[in-house]
Amino acid sequence: MDNKEHIQAETNYIFNYNFSDNDIPEKVEEEYYDRASALLDEYSWNDIFNCWFDYLKANCNTPEEVINWANLFYWYGGFEKPIPDPYEFLGYLYFKVDVAKYVDVAQTVFDGIAIGILEKIGKVSLIDNPNYAPENDPEIIAAVERWKNR
Amino acid sequence: MGSGGSGPYSGTGGGSQEHADTYHVVNKEMAKDKKDPDIYDPKTGYFRNPTATKIQDAAQGNAIYLDGNKPNGPITYVLDKNDNIIIGKRKNPNDSSKRSPHPTLIGGKDPQVQCAGMITFKNGKIYSYDNSSGHFRPNSKSLPKVKAALDKLYKENPNLFDKGSEWRKK
Numbered sequence: 360m361d362n363k364e365h366i367q368a369e370t371n372y373i374f375n376y377n378f379s380d381n382d383i384p385e386k387v388e389e390e391y392y393d394r395a396s397a398l399l400d401e402y403s404w405n406d407i408f409n410c411w412f413d414y415l416k417a418n419c420n421t422p423e424e425v426i427n428w429a430n431l432f433y434w435y436g437g438f439e440k441p442i443p444d445p446y447e448f449l450g451y452l453y454f455k456v457d458v459a460k461y462v463d464v465a466q467t468v469f470d471g472i473a474i475g476i477l478e479k480i481g482k483v484s485l486i487d488n489p490n491y492a493p494e495n496d497p498e499i500i501a502a503v504e505r506w507k508n509r
Numbered sequence: 510m511g512s513g514g515s516g517p518y519s520g521t522g523g524g525s526q527e528h529a530d531t532y533h534v535v536n537k538e539m540a541k542d543k544k545d546p547d548i549y550d551p552k553t554g555y556f557r558n559p560t561a562t563k564i565q566d567a568a569q570g571n572a573i574y575l576d577g578n579k580p581n582g583p584i585t586y587v588l589d590k591n592d593n594i595i596i597g598k599r600k601n602p603n604d605s606s607k608r609s610p611h612p613t614l615i616g617g618k619d620p621q622v623q624c625a626g627m628i629t630f631k632n633g634k635i636y637s638y639d640n641s642s643g644h645f646r647p648n649s650k651s652l653p654k655v656k657a658a659l660d661k662l663y664k665e666n667p668n669l670f671d672k673g674s675e676w677r678k679k
Binding site: 378379381385388389392396430433434436459462463464466467468469470471472474475484485486487488489490491492494495 | 538571576578579580581582583584598599600605606607608610611627629631632641642643644646672673
């Protein structure tokens with residue numbers, strides 16, 4: 360198995376997890392988390408991110424599936440990594456999920472992904488803009504429109 | 510938001526307040542909030558965030574639960590005058606397109622805190638904390654008080670902290 364195949368196999372495994380199931384035994388939780396951490400340690404983030412994003416686009420169609428993917432992406436640490444085209448990525452998430460309709464289950468994690476990524480590149484500061492809401496960000500809105508028009 | 514406590518934030522606007530035992534809401538933010546009925550009522554002040562809870566009361570087993578779920582993302586917190594860490598979701602119950610600012614974790618006309626910022630949770634476990642509050646702008650010298658409160662929680666149950674947090678990272 361070459362690197363790309365291994366990244367794909369691990370991605371398929373770690374994203375096949377129901378994040379909202381609170382009855383998953385802690386040992387199983389840890390196993391998924393550790394496997395994701397091992398993947399991040401072993402391969403380049405660019406290769407991993409491309410695989411994760413492709414997985415999202417290919418396998419997650421409903422808002423619920425996208426929210427589940429987003430929760431895993433966050434939990435596994437994706438929000439701390441540099442994203443090659445952050446607005447394209449964030450725009451895709453907000454294109455697939457109308458966060459206003461899924462506030463209770465999506466707002467916190469979507470905020471976390473957007474703020475985590477954009478703070479790192481100096482585009483957002485919760486100190487300068489404490490009321491920042493990504494779904495109202497003109498650059499994210501523009502990216503959503505681009506996805507709608509594809 | 511790293512895996513531990515953050516030093517002075519690097520905002521592009523005004524800086525933090527001078528170090529003090531407690532902080533009031535900065536004038537600029539209070540003035541804005543007073544114009545927004547979804548955040549501030551002229552008679553009662555800041556509404557109380559309905560998800561606001563003491564962090565130790567939110568612990569169930571080896572995870573924190575907030576509003577019925579294990580938080581996964583940045584959650585607002587304040588350290589109140591009694592050394593309690595109060596956490597709450599940013600969700601604004603009055604308008605879902607807005608957010609609930611830090612003062613709503615206490616509520617009232619002139620809420621005061623020892624520190625405030627964001628605690629990052631990963632699947633119900635504490636990952637990191639900082640002093641990112643545009644409303645209170647607490648000095649980074651107040652962060653050790655937050656660390657002390659979290660250290661106390663760690664002693665009670667280390668499993669409330671993520672493996673990648675400063676408390677558990679090898």
